[in-house]
Every structure is written in structure tokens, then in C-alpha cells.
Amino acid sequence: MEEKGDFIVTIFYKYIVLANPEEIMNRIKKFCEGTGIKGRILLGKEGINATAGGTKEEIEYFVEEIKKIKEFEDIDFKYSDANSNPFPKLKVKVRQEIVTLGPDAKDIDMSKAEPANHITPEQLEAFYNEDEENLVVIDARNEYEFKIGKFRNSITTDIENFRELPAKLNEIKNQVKGKKVVFTCTSGVRCEKLTAYAKSIGFEGEIYQLNGGMQRYLEKFPASNFEGSLYVFDDRISVAYDKSPNRKIISNCEFCGKPNDSMKNCFNAKCNKRMIACDECFKAHEGCCCDECREIKYPRKVKYRFEEKLK
Ligand SMILES: [Zn+2]
Numbered sequence: 425m426e427e428k429g430d431f432i433v434t435i436f437y438k439y440i441v442l443a444n445p446e447e448i449m450n451r452i453k454k455f456c457e458g459t460g461i462k463g464r465i466l467l468g469k470e471g472i473n474a475t476a477g478g479t480k481e482e483i484e485y486f487v488e489e490i491k492k493i494k495e496f497e498d499i500d501f502k503y504s505d506a507n508s509n510p511f512p513k514l515k516v517k518v519r520q521e522i523v524t525l526g527p528d529a530k531d532i533d534m535s536k537a538e539p540a541n542h543i544t545p546e547q548l549e550a551f552y553n554e555d556e557e558n559l560v561v562i563d564a565r566n567e568y569e570f571k572i573g574k575f576r577n578s579i580t581t582d583i584e585n586f587r588e589l590p591a592k593l594n595e596i597k598n599q600v601k602g603k604k605v606v607f608t609c610t611s612g613v614r615c616e617k618l619t620a621y622a623k624s625i626g627f628e629g630e631i632y633q634l635n636g637g638m639q640r641y642l643e644k645f646p647a648s649n650f651e652g653s654l655y656v657f658d659d660r661i662s663v664a665y666d667k668s669p670n671r672k673i674i675s676n677c678e679f680c681g682k683p684n685d686s687m688k689n690c691f692n693a694k695c696n697k698r699m700i701a702c703d704e705c706f707k708a709h710e711g712c713c714c715d716e717c718r719e720i721k722y723p724r725k726v727k728y729r730f731e732e733k734l735k
């Protein structure tokens with residue numbers, strides 16, 4: 425975990441048929457009320473997909489309350505540290521789907537689907553160590569995510585949205601026949617749906633998904649077969665699990681070209697462009713991607729985040 429801070433971020437999901445997601449939404453809103461808990465919680469008839477941040481006490485309370493909801497009592501929570509609460513507000517919403525895989529996969533019903541078997545981070549390590557020739561790791565994330573960090577020798581696709589991935593899988597299918605195929609994503613939530621879809625279009629044989637995703641893997645193996653930093657969906661944006669000074673970096677600062685894997689957003693909220701920038705260049709450009717953005721006044725609501733990052 426990158427920063428030993430006073431705040432904790434938890435990420436979790438579960439596919440389970442929820443008869444009344446609105447009711448659960450209201451219950452979650454209620455027990456978060458008056459606390460400092462912030463984050464993004466999506467509920468739907470197919471389950472929950474969530475990430476939230478708060479102080480240690482707040483997150484302990486939050487997890488306890490989530491576990492009291494009987495459908496969620498066995499959820500696997502993953503944790504990481506942060507220096508401040510990396511979410512601007514709390515959003516609890518009901519959506520048609522908790523992960524959207526686009527029109528090609530719209531018929532995947534997670535209550536009946538058969539996702540691939542899970543393997544543990546230890547098993548993936550063993551695959552790398554013992555039989556790498558026959559191993560294919562598929563990265564189910566978007567380009568902006570894997571640009572700064574990914575599994576060694578993994579297959580990536582130049583998608584900007586998870587919805588575009590089903591179309592790519594047909595091409596991949598023939599390349600990976602007869603191999604050990606492991607699907608990976610940040611927390612595992614995308615792979616549940618994606619592997620169900622992959623199997624439905626003819627992926628067969630040894631098809632797996634990484635249990636707990638890259639986050640759980642990196643908790644256990646911060647400096648092994650995952651290279652670079654992990655893209656996360658909060659204000660930290662990227663987290664480097666490997667703390668060693670000569671850790672492997674696979675990307676470069678977009679301004680000075682030096683090796684760097686810290687992703688940032690342009691502070692012109694209207695632009696919000698993602699950029700790989702070292703701290704020096706980020707400060708020198710006042711947190712902006714270009715001169716035009718620098719001239720625009722930052723909307724107040726993002727200003728505190730700006731000041732925080734320039735400290
Ligand atoms: Zn730089």
C-alpha cells in the first residue's frame with residue numbers, strides 16, 4: 425500500500441440477486457448519514473459494486489453495517505491506506521447493472537451465468553514460476569489503467585471502456601487455445617462477468633479468473649509479476665505497492681519523459697484529462713495538462729484537491 429495514512433479505502437463487490445436494491449440503498453445511506461464515509465456504491469438487481477473511504481473507525485463501522493445486510497454477510501473486503509479521504513462525496517445509487525459489459529454481453533444474466541473458476545494470487549505466482557510458456561494473462565482493464573502498471577507479459581487491448589472488450593475477445597480466443605488463461609482486473613468484479621461472457625462465446629479448457637483481482641495479488645506480492653503502479657478509482661488515482669527504490673516502472677512522465685507511473689488528472693475540471701506526470705512537472709505546470717487549462721480558473725470544488733496534491 426502506498427501511503428500509511430489515517431484513512432482507509434475499502435473495495436468490494438458481490439453478485440447476488442437483490443429483490444429490492446432501493447431498500448438496501450436507503451439503508452446504506454441511512455447508516456452513513458452523519459459520518460465522514462464517502463465513496464461510490466452501486467446496487468442493482470445483480471448485486472453490489474462498491475468502494476468507500478473513511479477513518480479507520482468509520483470504515484470498521486461501515487463494514488460491520490454492510491455485513492449486517494444478510495445478502496452481504498460473506499463479502500470479501502479489500503483495504504488500502506490513504507492520507508486523506510480520496511472521495512469527494514458519498515454516492516449510493518441503483519443501476520440496471522453493477523458492471524456494464526456493453527451490448528454484446530447484454531444477455532449475460534449473472535444469476536445463471538457460469539464465470540470461470542477462481543485462482544488465488546499464490547496459484548498465479550505458481551503458474552508464472554512453473555509454466556509461464558503455457559500461461560496467458562488477460563488484462564480486462566482500459567488502456568488508461570494498464571498504461572501505468574500491469575502483469576508481466578499480459579494481453580492488453582486498447583479499449584477506453586470495458587464495454588468495448590467483448591468485441592476484442594473473439595480475436596483473443598483463437599490466440600489462447602490450449603493455454604492456461606487467467607483473466608485479471610482491479611478488484612475482480614469485471615472478470616466475473618467477463619469470464620461468464622467469454623465462456624459463452626467458446627473460451628474453453630483452462631479458463632480462470634484471479635480472485636480478489638490485482639489488489640489482492642499486490643497485497644501479497646507487491647514486487648513480483650505485476651509491474652508498475654495500480655490505477656484506482658479514487659483521488660489517489662495510482663498506488664505503487666512495491667516500495668523498493670529500484671522498483672520496475674513501465675511508463676514515463678508525459679512532460680519530461682523520465683520514468684514515472686503516477687497518474688494525475690488535469691485540474692481544469694472541464695478538461696480532467698488523465699496524464700502521467702512526475703511531481704516536479706506537475707507542480708511546474710500547476711496541475712494542468714496544457715497552457716490553455718492553466719489559464720482557466722479551477723472550479724472551487726476541486727481546488728482543495730489541487731492544493732492537497734501540490735503540497
Ligand atoms: Zn516530469
Ligand SMILES: [Zn+2]
Binds near residue numbers: 690691692714717
Ligand atoms: Zn487539461
